[in-house]
Amino acid sequence: MTKSFVVKGNILYCEEMGKIKTEPNGYIVCIDGISKGVFSDIPEEYKDLELYDYTDKLIIPGLIDLHIHAPQFHQRGTGMDMELLDWLNKRTFKQESQFEDLEFADKAYTIFVDAMKKSATTRASMFATRHRPATLLLMEKLEESGLFSYVGKLNMDRHCPDYLCETPEESVSETIRWVKECGKFERTKPIITPRFIPSCTDETMMNLGKIAREYNVPAQSHVSENLSEIKWVSELCPNSRFYGDAYNNFGLFGGDVKTIMAHCVWSCDEELEMMKNQGVFIAHSPQSNTNVSSGIAPIRRYIDMGLKVGLASDVAGGSSESIMRAMVDAVQVSKLRWRLVDQALPCLTIPEVFYMATKGGGEFFGKVGSFEQGYEFDAVVLDDSLIPCPIEMSLEDRLERMIYISDDRHIKAKFVFGEKLI
Amino acid sequence: MTKSFVVKGNILYCEEMGKIKTEPNGYIVCIDGISKGVFSDIPEEYKDLELYDYTDKLIIPGLIDLHIHAPQFHQRGTGMDMELLDWLNKRTFKQESQFEDLEFADKAYTIFVDAMKKSATTRASMFATRHRPATLLLMEKLEESGLFSYVGKLNMDRHCPDYLCETPEESVSETIRWVKECGKFERTKPIITPRFIPSCTDETMMNLGKIAREYNVPAQSHVSENLSEIKWVSELCPNSRFYGDAYNNFGLFGGDVKTIMAHCVWSCDEELEMMKNQGVFIAHSPQSNTNVSSGIAPIRRYIDMGLKVGLASDVAGGSSESIMRAMVDAVQVSKLRWRLVDQALPCLTIPEVFYMATKGGGEFFGKVGSFEQGYEFDAVVLDDSLIPCPIEMSLEDRLERMIYISDDRHIKAKFVFGEKLI
Numbered sequence: 001m002t003k004s005f006v007v008k009g010n011i012l013y014c015e016e017m018g019k020i021k022t023e024p025n026g027y028i029v030c031i032d033g034i035s036k037g038v039f040s041d042i043p044e045e046y047k048d049l050e051l052y053d054y055t056d057k058l059i060i061p062g063l064i065d066l067h068i069h070a071p072q073f074h075q076r077g078t079g080m081d082m083e084l085l086d087w088l089n090k091r092t093f094k095q096e097s098q099f100e101d102l103e104f105a106d107k108a109y110t111i112f113v114d115a116m117k118k119s120a121t122t123r124a125s126m127f128a129t130r131h132r133p134a135t136l137l138l139m140e141k142l143e144e145s146g147l148f149s150y151v152g153k154l155n156m157d158r159h160c161p162d163y164l165c166e167t168p169e170e171s172v173s174e175t176i177r178w179v180k181e182c183g184k185f186e187r188t189k190p191i192i193t194p195r196f197i198p199s200c201t202d203e204t205m206m207n208l209g210k211i212a213r214e215y216n217v218p219a220q221s222h223v224s225e226n227l228s229e230i231k232w233v234s235e236l237c238p239n240s241r242f243y244g245d246a247y248n249n250f251g252l253f254g255g256d257v258k259t260i261m262a263h264c265v266w267s268c269d270e271e272l273e274m275m276k277n278q279g280v281f282i283a284h285s286p287q288s289n290t291n292v293s294s295g296i297a298p299i300r301r302y303i304d305m306g307l308k309v310g311l312a313s314d315v316a317g318g319s320s321e322s323i324m325r326a327m328v329d330a331v332q333v334s335k336l337r338w339r340l341v342d343q344a345l346p347c348l349t350i351p352e353v354f355y356m357a358t359k360g361g362g363e364f365f366g367k368v369g370s371f372e373q374g375y376e377f378d379a380v381v382l383d384d385s386l387i388p389c390p391i392e393m394s395l396e397d398r399l400e401r402m403i404y405i406s407d408d409r410h411i412k413a414k415f416v417f418g419e420k421l422i
Numbered sequence: 423m424t425k426s427f428v429v430k431g432n433i434l435y436c437e438e439m440g441k442i443k444t445e446p447n448g449y450i451v452c453i454d455g456i457s458k459g460v461f462s463d464i465p466e467e468y469k470d471l472e473l474y475d476y477t478d479k480l481i482i483p484g485l486i487d488l489h490i491h492a493p494q495f496h497q498r499g500t501g502m503d504m505e506l507l508d509w510l511n512k513r514t515f516k517q518e519s520q521f522e523d524l525e526f527a528d529k530a531y532t533i534f535v536d537a538m539k540k541s542a543t544t545r546a547s548m549f550a551t552r553h554r555p556a557t558l559l560l561m562e563k564l565e566e567s568g569l570f571s572y573v574g575k576l577n578m579d580r581h582c583p584d585y586l587c588e589t590p591e592e593s594v595s596e597t598i599r600w601v602k603e604c605g606k607f608e609r610t611k612p613i614i615t616p617r618f619i620p621s622c623t624d625e626t627m628m629n630l631g632k633i634a635r636e637y638n639v640p641a642q643s644h645v646s647e648n649l650s651e652i653k654w655v656s657e658l659c660p661n662s663r664f665y666g667d668a669y670n671n672f673g674l675f676g677g678d679v680k681t682i683m684a685h686c687v688w689s690c691d692e693e694l695e696m697m698k699n700q701g702v703f704i705a706h707s708p709q710s711n712t713n714v715s716s717g718i719a720p721i722r723r724y725i726d727m728g729l730k731v732g733l734a735s736d737v738a739g740g741s742s743e744s745i746m747r748a749m750v751d752a753v754q755v756s757k758l759r760w761r762l763v764d765q766a767l768p769c770l771t772i773p774e775v776f777y778m779a780t781k782g783g784g785e786f787f788g789k790v791g792s793f794e795q796g797y798e799f800d801a802v803v804l805d806d807s808l809i810p811c812p813i814e815m816s817l818e819d820r821l822e823r824m825i826y827i828s829d830d831r832h833i834k835a836k837f838v839f840g841e842k843l844i
Contacts, residue, residue, distance in 0.1 A: 074811050077826025078819040080753065081771045095813070107812040114810075293757040293769065319750070319826040328741070331502065335715040336755070340762050347715065349503040388536075389496050390529040391517070397500040404499025404741040407829060 003033040003418030006046055009054035009381060011038050012399050013061050013371045014355040017303060022395045025055055030377040033418030037373040052420075054381045057412055058398060060354075061369050062122025062378030063323035064361030066283035067220070067262040067312035069127045070138055070151070071096050073112040075316040084226065084292045089161070092316070096129045097163045105134035113141040118408045121323055122378040122416045123365050125150040125220055125260055125283070127193055130166055132178045139188045146421045148365060148378075152193025152220055153178045155208060159198045171200075172207040179215045187417075192219040192257075197233045197246045209251030218258035218364075220283075221247060224271060225263040226294040244271040244280075254278030260364060262312060265289050265297045272305060281308045281364050284356065286329035288317030296337040299330065300345040303352065310361025311353065327353040327403050350400050381413035382406060425455040425840030428468055431476035431803060433460050434821050435483050435793045436777040439725060444817045447477055452799040455840030459795040474842075476803045479834055480821060482776075483791050484544025484800030485745035486783030488705035489642070489684040489734035491549045492560055492573070493518050493527075495534040499741040506648065506714045511583070514738070518551045519585045527556035535563040540830045543735075543745050544800040544838045545787050547572040547642055547682055547705070549615055552588055554600045561610045568843045570787060570800075574615025574642055575600045577630060581620045593622075594629040601637045609839075614641040614679075619655045619668045631673030640680035640786075642705075643669060646693060647685035648716040666693040666702075676700030682786060684734060687711050687719045694727060703730045703786050706778065708751035710739030718759040721752065722767040725774065732783025733775065749775040749825050772822050803835035804828060 007030070011023040021038070029036035029046045036046070072092060079091045099105045116124065128135035128151055135153040142149050153175060157166045166174070175192070182190040192212045194200040200208070212219050224230055224243045233243045240246035244267065247253040253261075255278040262283040267275070275282065284299055302309050311326040312318075318326070327350070334348040362369020368376050382402050386409060393401070402410060414422040429452070433445040443460070451458035451468045458468070494514060501513045521527045538546065550557040550573055557575040564571050575597060579588045588596070597614070604612040614634045616622040622630070634641050646652055646665050655665045662668035666689065669675040675683075677700040684705040689697070697704065706721055724731050733748040734740075740748070749772070756770040784791020790798050804824050808831060815823070824832060836844040 074813050077823040078815065080822065080826065081769075098813075104812060111810045111812065287754075290754045290758055293761050295761050296758065332709075332712045333758070336712055336718065336758055337762075339715050339717050340759075347503075388533045390526060390533065391496050391520075393500065400502065401499040404502065 002050070004031045005050040005052060006030070006042055007052045007054060007059060007379065009057045009059040010395050011059045011371060012395060014351070014359050015370060015372055017355045018349065018352045020351045020354060020396060020399070024395060028059065028371050028377070028379070030418050033377055035371050035373060035375045035377045038371050052413070054412065056385070058382040058384060058395070058402060060380050060382065060399065061358040061362070061371060062380055062414065062416060063120045063357050064310055064365070064369055065121045065124035065313050065321070065323050066260050066281060066310040066361045066364065067285055068124050068315050068321065070109065070112050071099050071129045072316035073115065073321070074108055077319040080291050080319065087292065093161050093164055099129040099131050099134040102133055102137060105137050109138045109141050113145050115321060116147060117145045117421060118411070119321055120380045120411055120414070121321070122380070122414065123148040123362070123368060125191060125364065127152050127154060130154045130156050130164060132174045135178060136181055139182065139185055143185045143188045146187070146416050146419050148187045148416060150189050150191035150218065150220070152191045154193050154195050155204055156195045156199040157204050158201050168201050168203045171204045172211070175208065175211055179211065179217055190217050192217050192252065194221050194252065196222040197243065198229070198236060205250035205252065209257070212252060212257045219252045220260040220262070221252070222263055223247065223261040224267045225265055225289070227266055230266060242268050242271045244274055248274060254280035258364065262314060263289060263294065263297065264302070265295045272302065272307065276305060276307050279308060281310055283312035284309055284330060285312040285314035285318060286326060286333045287319065288314035290329070290333060291319065292317050296333045296341070298337065298342070298345055299334060299348060308360065308363060309356050310364065311357045323357050324403050324406055327357050330356070350403060354403070377415055377418045379415045380411060382410050383412040384410060386410055424472070426453045427472040427474060428452070428464055429474040429476060429481060429801065431479045431481040432817050433481045433793060434817060436773070436781050437792060437794055439777045440771065440774045442773045442776060442818060442821070446817060450481070450793050450799070450801070452840050455799055457793050457795060457797045457799045460793050474835070476834065478807070480804040480806060480817070480824060482802050482804065482821065483780040483784070483793060484802050484836065484838060485542045485779050486732055486787070486791055487543045487546035487735050487743070487745050488682050488703060488732040488783045488786065489707055490546050490737050490743065492531065492534050493521050493551050494738035495537065495743070496530055497738040502713050502741065509714065515583050515586055521551040521553045521556040524555055524559060527559050531560045531563050535567050537743060538569060539567045539843060540833070541743055542802045542833055542836070543743070544802070544836065545570040545784070545790060547613060547786065549574050549576060552576045552578050552586060554596045557600060558603055561604065561607055565607045565610045568609070568838050568841050570609045570838060572611050572613040572640065572642070574613045576615050576617050577626055578617045578621040579626050580623050590623050590625045593626045594633070597630065597633055601633065601639055612639050614639050614674065616643050616674065618644040619665065620651070620658060627672035627674065631679070634674065634679045641674045642682040642684070643674070644685055645669065645683040646689045647687055647711070648714070649688055652688060664690050664693045666696055670696060676702035680786065684736060685711060685716065685719065686724070687717045694724065694729065698727060698729050701730060703732055705734035706731055706752060707734040707736035707740060708748060708755045709741065710736035712751070712755060713741065714739050718755045718763070720759065720764070720767055721756060721770060730782065730785060731778050732786065733779045745779050746825050746828055749779050752778070772825060776825070799837055799840045801837045802833060804832050805834040806832060808832055
């Protein structure tokens with residue numbers, strides 16, 4: 001299939017934080033999967049290319065999910081009245097242990113990948129389970145789907161139930177074996193994934209830092225999600241000045257290892273400074289932070305500081321895989337934080353969360369998340385004519401409405417790196 | 423059409439706050455629109471009735487929306503980055519003024535009523551606009567839909583744009599004329615609806631209190647939604663001890679006039695005490711209170727005090743007409759309130775918000791919102807088999823998942839007072 005074509009429609013995207021550019025019924029030229037830019041008319045040299053005509057529809061960059069737990073997909077929207085530890089012990093760990101069974105994993109991941117394919121998400125960074133074979137199975141399915149993703153086989157060798165706990169040796173050897181086996185994938189890349197500091201021994205963390213460098217693999221984990229977790233980490237890692245410093249001591253906090261850290265609800269100043277200096281990506285997971293009662297991350301402050309922030313569904317802490325929903329949640333919780341906690345930090349706006357959901361998170365994947373020239377062409381075409389409405393609206397209002405109330409029925413087409421998936 | 427039949431399926435409902443009763447593949451008998459109760463087998467005397475067989479589906483009471491602005495439906499999910507006053511002046515008031523035009527109103531309300539019919543809501547209390555003819559048109563469409571509703575022609579004769587402002591005489595005479603014209607409806611009842619204290623003169627408020635009594639019509643409005651509004655009301659009504667007292671001084675705050683008050687985010691102790699003593703219904707509108715940055719109502723406290731609390735979408739302060747979504751929002755904001763404001767008030771749980779969404783709000787409509795014997799038979803049948811899932815779940819988990827992630831596609835059937843609408 002050729003990956004060179006032109007698409008026509010109402011184009012909305014960001015070049016910079018907080019500003020949406022629009023091109024009413026304009027054109028994007030895609031050559032070999034790469035955008036040549038946005039035009040009000042088709043440039044002469046591209047007039048003979050195939051045209052996908054989405055006149056009057058909305059065309060936006062594909063959405064980026066920086067943090068999602070694939071094996072928890074079937075738990076979404078259940079057990080949400082439990083507190084975090086109960087939820088992990090009574091639900092999540094048991095659920096994850098089933099991925100030992102490849103037949104179960106096959107069923108569960110087939111459904112998950114299908115849902116991701118139908119969503120507005122084009123790229124995601126995922127947690128799998130500790131199981132190497134099931135993780136590879138997930139990656140095979142993702143590779144086949146056409147989506148681009150990072151997937152992590154989890155490491156967990158302490159403070160978790162016996163039925164999920166690895167030995168330090170096993171954790172490391174399985175990780176190396178898995179990283180090598182991932183060489184066969186084009187769109188699906190491994191990412192080093194210690195579950196979080198409390199579930200990995202120092203020995204394993206040290207080895208993971210080495211593996212990340214030796215095999216040139218990025219890293220992801222959780223940081224500063226809730227206050228009791230932070231206290232626990234400070235006890236477990238007395239030589240760390242703060243939670244993120246514990247990852248940093250093992251070489252898994254940005255710098256030469258590209259890193260995503262989920263949550264950052266309660267990051268201290270030093271942690272933020274280190275994230276900034278070392279280019280750590282923050283995966284803001286507003287719904288999850290609400291569902292497990294963690295709090296509200298001061299994202300306004302992080303973007304003012306120039307930190308790299310993307311959005312995340314964090315299924316199944318989050319109940320929905322929709323990054324549309326994550327945008328709304330991000331705006332909504334920022335309003336509550338403004339009202340209830342700190343009126344010095346104004347709420348987030350739709351143009352800001354739209355940036356985070358596209359170019360902000362997209363940067364982790366390279367030149368991704370915009371339609372500027374040179375960006376990999378990921379796009380979602382939204383058909384809002386399915387919402388009957390007696391009033392005329394601006395393109396910005398139509399986009400906002402889609403962000404607030406659309407679902408997979410409104411996705412008319414979806415492209416990833418120039419390949420049409422829907 | 424006979425309104426006597428039996429339905430079979432997994433039945434979930436509340437008799438009391440915070441407790442969900444379940445009857446796996448049980449039966450509800452409906453005679454002339456009234457429930458005869460829930461049974462594990464069909465009682466002998468009802469064996470010959472028509473059977474609606476929803477084996478393995480979930481059957482719940484119809485959901486109740488205690489506060490929704492019908493004319494704002496087409497604004498939902500737009501302009502949400504604006505502050506309240508901008509949103510009212512630049513968007514809402516202009517939008518509402520279009521309902522002067524009956525042709526526009528016909529289009530707009532047709533779409534709205536269709537959406538309500540497709541939703542899980544069976545009964546609602548609605549705000550229309552100040553326009554009598556358009557309000558009657560909305561009521562005709564609702565009557566035809568089979569839904570049960572209270573609908574209010576708004577009163578607003580001060581502090582609003584000229585193009586929407588009534589004179590005090592007009593406000594009262596139009597209201598009386600409208601109330602009389604509503605006599606023709608069976609399912610659709612008028613409700614006295616001063617927009618809120620700032621938009622009605624004392625003279626009009628006094629007259630509305632009289633009309634409510636003379637014609638035996640209930641009342642609804644907004645109270646204690648945000649702090650600057652409360653301050654404004656205290657200036658406008660120097661003789662009132664608190665916001666709710668201003669309504670009370672005009673006889674529009676419960677007691678012999680059945681009353682719904684939306685929001686109650688910042689109600690003072692005296693206001694709460696008065697609401698309790700006079701049986702005022704609180705329409706908790708969590709999404710709206712978030713979207714317009716009002717805050718989080720301490721609902722745990724209200725239910726502990728024994729106040730009457732139901733849920734509301736408050737479209738278009740809320741972006742979704744779904745009371746499923748309102749249940750989730752109510753749980754979620756209660757978690758944030760617990761974390762950020764007051765750890766003495768535990769978060770709400772699914773069984774609690776399910777009660778509010780059914781029997782809690784249903785009480786405003788009579789014996790509505792449960793399947794107990796004597797209750798009007800409103801039911802929604804949910805088909806969660808459309809969500810592919812490799813794990814077995816309890817009925818409670820399946821209900822919770824439907825609350826968190828279902829949409830109108832999962833509604834297999836819907837009954838209102840024994841009539842099957844879907």
